[in-house]
Amino acid sequence: MLITRLNIERVRNLKAVALHGLQPFNVFYGSNGSGKTSVLEAVHLLATGRSFRTHLPKNYIQHHTQDAIVFAQSETEKIGMQKYLSGEQLIKVNGDSVATQGQLAKILPLQHLEPQSTDIIDYGAKPRRQMLDWLMFHVEPEFYATWQFYARTLKQRNSLLKSNRYLSLSDLEPWNKMLSDYGEILHSLRSMVIEKWTPFFQADLKRLLPQLDIQMEYQPGFHDETGLLNDLTNYHSKDLERGYTEYGPHRADIRLKTTLGEADAILSRGQKKLLIMALKLSQIAMLHSCNKETVVLLDDLTAELDLTAQQRLIERLSQLGSQVFITTLEYDSVKNHLHDLSISYQLFNVEQGQIRVIPQ
Incomplete structure (x- = not known):
């Protein structure tokens, strides 16, 4: 599933997010605490029903609200999840309610890559x-x-x-x-x-x-x-x-x-x-x-990988047909890799929970 549209509501400090025209590679840059990783967390929540940062919904659902919503669309599929403070959830595929998270996971295979982790x-x-x-x-x-x-x-x-x-x-x-x-x-x-x-x-x-x-x-x-x-x-x-x-x-x-x-x-x-x-x-x-393509969440790409490793990883993910969501503090090197490899991408700036598209 190649995500072309992504909507996020009431996840951590993110303002209402409505992203359109997403590309094979999507780069989110900004300072620490700006909300970059929260975008990846929302996609992870949609695909798996859980956060990779916490087991408690109250930690990612915005304060003084009762739920969080993540919605994604491709050319052929529409999938959405509403997660409540209680841990209960409502899942929809193409407008129809479904019973289990597994049905979403089949549609949206997802890998979370953390270059800094050896767990x-x-x-x-x-x-x-x-x-x-x-x-x-x-x-x-x-x-x-x-x-x-x-x-x-x-x-x-x-x-x-x-x-x-x-x-x-x-x-x-x-x-x-x-x-x-x-x-x-x-x-x-x-x-x-x-x-x-x-x-x-x-x-x-x-x-x-x-x-x-x-x-x-x-x-x-x-x-x-x-x-x-x-x-x-x-x-x-x-x-x-x-x-x-x-x-x-x-x-x-x-x-x-x-x-x-x-x-x-x-x-x-x-x-x-x-x-x-x-x-x-x-x-x-x-x-x-x-013939199953994977959505990849790549958090803090430039933190611990050198330039050669960064480029090899990006090139390999592109060869495998993956759609990649990348966060980084330093976007120039990521842009250079994508440009050198002739990979289509979209650049987003994240500041205090607000996401702004940076024109190419």
């Missing part, structure tokens, strides 16, 4: 698992429903483990069987997608870190050689002691390994940032190969 590598399995599942959601039709069934079953099993420490193995047998069945399907789907993703990852890794050999190693979260049901049975007593389920796809991980050891321990901060870029760009490339 995916340094902060444990969860962000890597979320990264994998984003790709799963967009390329594997069976994944979302299977994951929902698995998550519900896991929640029920954990509830039983917490409420009764004297449960016998036979008491949990039906839950073990269901969790195992859904878990094995998830494992199979993830394994297939990892296999397809790997060549894309290696190609983008060579572009950004050609001197390094880094491999992705998928860990399913259980002993796949004997099966999940075997783990649920064998570790029954330990699960009762813990009060939660230790083994399963909810504990899966992607380990990133160099020839010298784990990437989180071996790579420099700069190398980690480029590795994360390679991971996310390769996901965008995989979607592009399936």
